[in-house]
Amino acid sequence: MTHSFETGLVVGKFWPPHRGHQLLLETAAAQVAELLVLVYANPDSATMPAAVRAGWLRELYRGDEVAAGLRIGTTPLRIIALSAEEDGVPPDAAEDAVQREFVRGWLHRQGLRVAVVFSSEDYGPGFAAHLGVPHIAVDRARAQVPVSGTAARHNAAPVARYLHPLVAAQLGTVPPAQVPRVVLLGAESSGKSTLCQALAEAYHTAWVPEYGRTLHEQKNGNLEYEDLLYIARRHAELEDEAAAVARGVLFCDTNAATTALYSYYYFHACDPALQAMAAVCGQRYAHMFVCAPTVPFEQDGWRGPEALRSFQHGMVLMQLDHFHISYTLLQGTVAERVAQVRQQLDVELIASSH
Template sequence: MTNVLPAAPPTPPRTGLVVGKFWPPHRGHQLLLDTAAAQVAELVVLVYAHPDDPRHAAPERARWLRELYRGDDVADGPHVGPTPLRIVGLPAAAMPPDAADDHTHREFVRQYLADLGQRIDVVFSSEAYGPGFAEYLGAEHVAVDNQRQQVPTSGTHLRAALAAEAESFGESAQHIHPFVAAQYGVVPATTVPRLVLLGAESSGKTTLSLALAEALGTAWVPEYGRTLHEQKNGALVYEDLLYIGRRQLELEDEATAQARGWLVCDTNAATTALYSYYYFHRCDPALQRLAEVCRQRYAHTFVCLPTTPFEDDGWRGPEALRQFQHGAILMQLELLGIPYILLDGSVAERVSKVRAALG
């Protein structure tokens, strides 16, 4: 008779904790959160403050993190696996100042979690305080890149760079997600210059993007808003517009690896902001900031005239809307101070005009 050993009891799900200022949120923080989320069933993230960023307080920075780690049902959404992140921005008035001793900070967090009825099993940190903090909470500790070898930066360094004005931010921006960088009015440097094509519905924008990419021997980035609109069968909600603007930036960054000389971009965050106003009569301030930095993000902006034959593909508005959309795009570009070149004629003529402008 074969002896069958009893199955080991299932390991109970664990809850993790990350505490930090996230001022500003940077790639090192993302490494910390990604690592933590991969090891727990739930992750609590407390965005600390006192003193706080006078421009973007802790609740706003927490909101940025929620956007970066937003769950989504679409296949290519930016997930951190199935782990939900509970991200809380703590107002400065509710917490002890930085100068307070370790015990005061530890007790504040312990009491805050107790008031929430939240048990913590493991603390993740990239700082020396981590082990003692975790022990005080009766939790395990996991250190993540304490020596800053994977992401060689820190909040202190980035705050100093930001204080030196956007023009002086330089290469430091590579350590910040472009969505977050835009909230501070800066654009991460890139080795591949970008050109962007704008235009009303059925103005030949996508056809021209393909033709330009072929003519220039480079990569192009499709309009993600169109992709998501189709995936959700047209049922976009207000929050999707900010997601579209942020996801478009990520796709552009991914495409630079395949680009040669230029990266061709089909639409930008400014147009996404226009659609937010069109569909929902409002626009998220974070999306507005993405729109405001479009001048720095793209070396050239081209606008396709709505003179091509209208094609009703089942997703577009009526043909008469094209003229209004075209005028709205031009008005927005001029209000934002973004120079642009109008494109008309055949695809070949438009390609020729773009190539002449690129030099």
């Protein structure tokens, strides 16, 4: 593929990253052979410093294989967090000339050359001119994505629709749902996938398989710690895609809270971003159903021993209680469980439609 420029540059606070930033990065990446992104502010956030914000951006653009590196499409992506202490970032209130010279000097010290600057801000043309390169503006009027980092920092809830689910969770909120989402939880081999599919057929709508299972099989069972956050992020994206075609309700097999449990189970640790995604699950789903581990156990080569089912079931219930999330426990055959869900859900869906 032929690109218009070699290396593109984007600088910003990304505090927090939002869909407007993603539009900026993705538009830039389509026009360059490589994209460099610098993340910084001074004073910086105490709770979500530049290094953390850069980490969220990296997570948004990583794929199934961490070793493959960050990419937007086929364009390699470098995301670097800078700080006042280590890099001499000038105060945000400093004059434009100081800001421009700081970036020029930093690039020179790193031996980096950029061919074009992309921005959505008024400072863009003068900044690019100081670097001696052209400037390309992206949605300067905020017509495509009407949001700003300032608005998100002030109150994330009203602008949550313009935040990726991973980022929204860090701010304690969730994007508004296109349709009510119903999630099925439970231990391994407790019938979640079978029931999800049966419910989708009964309601003539879409359902979302457990992405963690998909990646687990792709990697031949060799998941890494970083994969657990990726699983939660990718599953949330798949839910959003399915919600666009769902009719009335969307059924989801597992959620970020269960992914967090498996992070602790496999690695005895959980990424703070994944913890945040787990914590907002009570807001994300209209209802939670837990499948009792009473169906016959099926060992498909990917699951742990049957003896773990009871422990896993207890952990799911403990987590729901910890987050003060109400749920309905499902028992019996697939048909009986479908009937139990319908008995509960039909009343709620009718009530929510009025």
